Amino acid sequence: MLKKTDPEIVAFLCNWCSYAGADLAGTSHFHYPPNVKVIRVMCTGRMNPLLTLSAFRHGADGVLISGCHPGECHYMEGNYLARRRIALFRKLLGFVGINPERLRMSWVSASEGNKFSRVIKEMTEKIKQLGPLGLEEE
Amino acid sequence: MDNEKLIAEAKTVLLRGDIVGIIGYQKDSQGFRVSPLFVRDERDIEKLFFSPLCWLSLVNYLTLEKGRLLQKGNPGKKAKVALMVRGCDSKALNQIIIERGLSRDEVYVFGIPCNGVIDLKKIEKMFPDVQGSAQVSENNGFYHVRCNGKSHEVPKEELIADSCKHCVSPNPILYDVLLYTPIVVKQPDYRDIEEIDNMSIAEKWEFWREQFSMCVRCYACRNACPLCYCDDCILERLSPQWIYRSVNMSENLIFHLARSFHHAGRCAGCGECERVCPVNLPLMLLNRKLEKDSKELFHYTVGEKAEQKPLLATFNPQDPDDFIF
Amino acid sequence: MNCFILSKNNLNDFLAALDSYELFVPIRKNGITVLAHIDDPLAIKLDLTSQPYLVKQTIFPQTESLFTFDRKKGIKAPSFETNHKSQVVFGIRSCDARGFCIIDPVFEEDYPDPYYIHKRKSTILIGLQCIEPFTNCFCTSVGGSPSSTEGLDLQFTDIGESYFVEVITQKGEEIIKVTAPFLSCPDKNQSVKKDEVKKDAEQKVKRKIDVNQLSQKIEQIFEDSVWSDLAEKCISCGICTFFCPTCYCFDIQDEIIRGKGKRLRTWDSCMYSEYTAHASGYNPRPTRMERLRNRIYHKFKQNIDRYGVSGCVGCGRCITLCPSNEDIVENIETLQRL
Numbered sequence A: 001m002l003k004k005t006d007p008e009i010v011a012f013l014c015n016w017c018s019y020a021g022a023d024l025a026g027t028s029h030f031h032y033p034p035n036v037k038v039i040r041v042m043c044t045g046r047m048n049p050l051l052t053l054s055a056f057r058h059g060a061d062g063v064l065i066s067g068c069h070p071g072e073c074h075y076m077e078g079n080y081l082a083r084r085r086i087a088l089f090r091k092l093l094g095f096v097g098i099n100p101e102r103l104r105m106s107w108v109s110a111s112e113g114n115k116f117s118r119v120i121k122e123m124t125e126k127i128k129q130l131g132p133l134g135l136e137e138e
Numbered sequence B: 001m002d003n004e005k006l007i008a009e010a011k012t013v014l015l016r017g018d019i020v021g022i023i024g025y026q027k028d029s030q031g032f033r034v035s036p037l038f039v040r041d042e043r044d045i046e047k048l049f050f051s052p053l054c055w056l057s058l059v060n061y062l063t064l065e066k067g068r069l070l071q072k073g074n075p076g077k078k079a080k081v082a083l084m085v086r087g088c089d090s091k092a093l094n095q096i097i098i099e100r101g102l103s104r105d106e107v108y109v110f111g112i113p114c115n116g117v118i119d120l121k122k123i124e125k126m127f128p129d130v131q132g133s134a135q136v137s138e139n140n141g142f143y144h145v146r147c148n149g150k151s152h153e154v155p156k157e158e159l160i161a162d163s164c165k166h167c168v169s170p171n172p173i174l175y176d177v178l179l180y181t182p183i184v185v186k187q188p189d190y191r192d193i194e195e196i197d198n199m200s201i202a203e204k205w206e207f208w209r210e211q212f213s214m215c216v217r218c219y220a221c222r223n224a225c226p227l228c229y230c231d232d233c234i235l236e237r238l239s240p241q242w243i244y245r246s247v248n249m250s251e252n253l254i255f256h257l258a259r260s261f262h263h264a265g266r267c268a269g270c271g272e273c274e275r276v277c278p279v280n281l282p283l284m285l286l287n288r289k290l291e292k293d294s295k296e297l298f299h300y301t302v303g304e305k306a307e308q309k310p311l312l313a314t315f316n317p318q319d320p321d322d323f324i325f
Numbered sequence C: 001m002n003c004f005i006l007s008k009n010n011l012n013d014f015l016a017a018l019d020s021y022e023l024f025v026p027i028r029k030n031g032i033t034v035l036a037h038i039d040d041p042l043a044i045k046l047d048l049t050s051q052p053y054l055v056k057q058t059i060f061p062q063t064e065s066l067f068t069f070d071r072k073k074g075i076k077a078p079s080f081e082t083n084h085k086s087q088v089v090f091g092i093r094s095c096d097a098r099g100f101c102i103i104d105p106v107f108e109e110d111y112p113d114p115y116y117i118h119k120r121k122s123t124i125l126i127g128l129q130c131i132e133p134f135t136n137c138f139c140t141s142v143g144g145s146p147s148s149t150e151g152l153d154l155q156f157t158d159i160g161e162s163y164f165v166e167v168i169t170q171k172g173e174e175i176i177k178v179t180a181p182f183l184s185c186p187d188k189n190q191s192v193k194k195d196e197v198k199k200d201a202e203q204k205v206k207r208k209i210d211v212n213q214l215s216q217k218i219e220q221i222f223e224d225s226v227w228s229d230l231a232e233k234c235i236s237c238g239i240c241t242f243f244c245p246t247c248y249c250f251d252i253q254d255e256i257i258r259g260k261g262k263r264l265r266t267w268d269s270c271m272y273s274e275y276t277a278h279a280s281g282y283n284p285r286p287t288r289m290e291r292l293r294n295r296i297y298h299k300f301k302q303n304i305d306r307y308g309v310s311g312c313v314g315c316g317r318c319i320t321l322c323p324s325n326e327d328i329v330e331n332i333e334t335l336q337r338l
Helices: A018-027 A049-057 A078-096 A113-130 B004-015 B042-047 B060-071 B087-098 B120-126 B191-197 B201-212 B220-224 B249-261 B272-276 B284-298 C008-016 C094-108 C114-121 C170-182 C188-204 C214-220 C226-231 C239-243 C288-307 C317-321 C328-337
Strands: A009-014 A036-041 A062-067 A103-107 B019-027 B034-039 B080-086 B107-112 B135-139 B142-147 B150-155 C003-007 C022-029 C032-038 C063-070 C074-076 C087-092 C123-128 C154-158 C162-167 C250-257 C260-267
Touching: A009 A018, A009 A049, A009 A113, A018 A036, A018 A062, A018 A113, A036 A113, A049 A062, A049 A078, A049 B249, A062 A078, A062 A113, A078 A103, A078 B191, A078 B201, A078 B249, A078 B284, A103 A113, B004 B019, B004 B042, B004 B080, B004 B107, B019 B042, B019 B107, B034 B042, B060 B080, B060 B087, B080 B087, B087 B107, B191 B284, B201 B249, B220 B272, B249 B284, B272 B284, C003 C008, C003 C170, C008 C162, C008 C170, C032 C087, C094 C114, C094 C123, C094 C288, C114 C123, C123 C170, C154 C170, C154 C188, C162 C170, C162 C188, C214 C288, C214 C328, C226 C288, C226 C328, C239 C317, C288 C328, C317 C328
Parallel strands: A009 A036, A009 A062, A062 A103, B019 B080, B080 B107, C022 C087, C087 C123, C123 C154
Antiparallel strands: B019 B034, B135 B142, B142 B150, C003 C162, C022 C032, C063 C074, C063 C260, C154 C162, C250 C260
């Protein structure tokens, strides 16, 4: 049972690469912290930055968006568009006082189960350091 | 700025027959106020004017009510409208044309190189209790204010609107006729953005928390913005509901972040959002932060070229990725 | 009527003595004056010269939770008997107080609204006589005045070194009991000065509208094209309705986050196109013309028909704040000229 002091991370994983990679991490028994809640999207290119704000609003302390490596996107360009969007949005978050480290991206392919578990471990550590965001209590 | 050329052009335009009307500025009979004027026949032409008091964007009226203005008198068919357009307005208009919200042949543009306009709240504070109409003209870094039978010289910095202080596009980027001489372009200045960027995370949060707790969610910023013309606005959608209707710090934060991010790579810098806000929120700070980052990260400037691909619909394989695991 | 004198030096002490109440005073924030809840009246700097905004928030808040619900614990309604302390709202103008009187019947008749009624009963309104009416005021044309005490429990009049305090109601008397150490009795000169200030203020109201036969006129010219001309500038933003002391429209929404929710009442505006949008897609007020016409109709005809009094208090805030300079005074003038 997660205590309130444990960080909650929402991970938006693209269906073709990162979700499969996370699946592989599971079947290969690569451990990663239970703080993450996974939401499958077809492509990181569909990630509206407002979805990340929505996640924060509903209690997430960190958001991860994970997709295919550049050049390998199932829809050709989705991950490139997401990269640009999220790069810009993070800066805006930092500008209003939400630590941009709470919003990260990763490139995890379908065979990188190990990488997925590393990414979640690192992200959870970082969010633990930053503490709860508390946006849903305002 | 004399109005002769403006009025002469307006007369010519109305005689053309294919233009249903002119949207311009008129001086109100009270104080320093300026209103939009919708000229449909010659009788109203003489009221058209331009002066440093014209802090108002007319481009908004083209897209209000799904562009009904353009259909007047020609039901079902798009008619043509002339309008007075300052430098920033032209960027907004250009952006709408790029996005196919309007087509170029629906507008006849009176281009106005603009050296900055006056913040109404500042001038009303400086000169309260004005009887009758007041006039302002500009000369050499000073505003010449005539009210209550007296004249005053005021340095520009004291009255100019904050959004005009950072203007780098005083000259319209598209026009059919240019009404005044082009103005020398200034270099961009983002020191005020950097000042906030340099504050600590906690300080920034406190600053914006103070501001957003004042917001009453009147939606004036959204309604006044020339680039907010979506039929189905995400800010008021109920299904799915992105933003709850309760007015508190976190919903207000999401409202303004959502709105300003929707203008990333589009914002014309006209400052209408700041002008209309009844509680004086510094909304242009968010827009200019995105403008600054768009320049630095993606070398993108709104209105650099009349034909330009939208910022977020394009990408570069070399885009920054330091935040990616 | 009981009268007292409060020296200006003692104003903050007077307010501090009201520590058994929730206190709202006008302060300057972001370039405007709002009624803010304060804990320490001794340390606060009041703004008593500018026109205060959003006074109605103190009794009719923008966002109000009607009840909360939880998947596990069920529904929890607010308990009115033990809900909150009474509140004192200090430094409002006569138009604001009249505004409350005008919206009272909306919430009290037909379907009594317990949320509004409870707040209204437990709020004490202390008014500040307008010495210099503001640029767009026209209260004297619509049944009001800068000296009106309608709806107030106490009225303060600035007579130079001190305030002349008039007790209007029983609620006002209770305030006097708590703050008695700082009050003294007025002498004849002070009383005369107070009357002068009041009379002066009424003369100073600059703008006027002609309400003679106005509601009949509005009905007659309902289909006239003049309404399109009036509404052409409007950008449908809603500022006028939010800052109007007599606007009361609201929306009710449920908000649920992770199994816990509340039913909220929030302000709505008849100027929004969404206001009359039907589920079928049809909208009886699709353009700004219909909405502006409806607003003027409501204030200057329907309110009179229904409640016998004009729905407008003549405070002029809609004129001051309108981004397109829609001016109700000019608009009424145009209508009357037809």
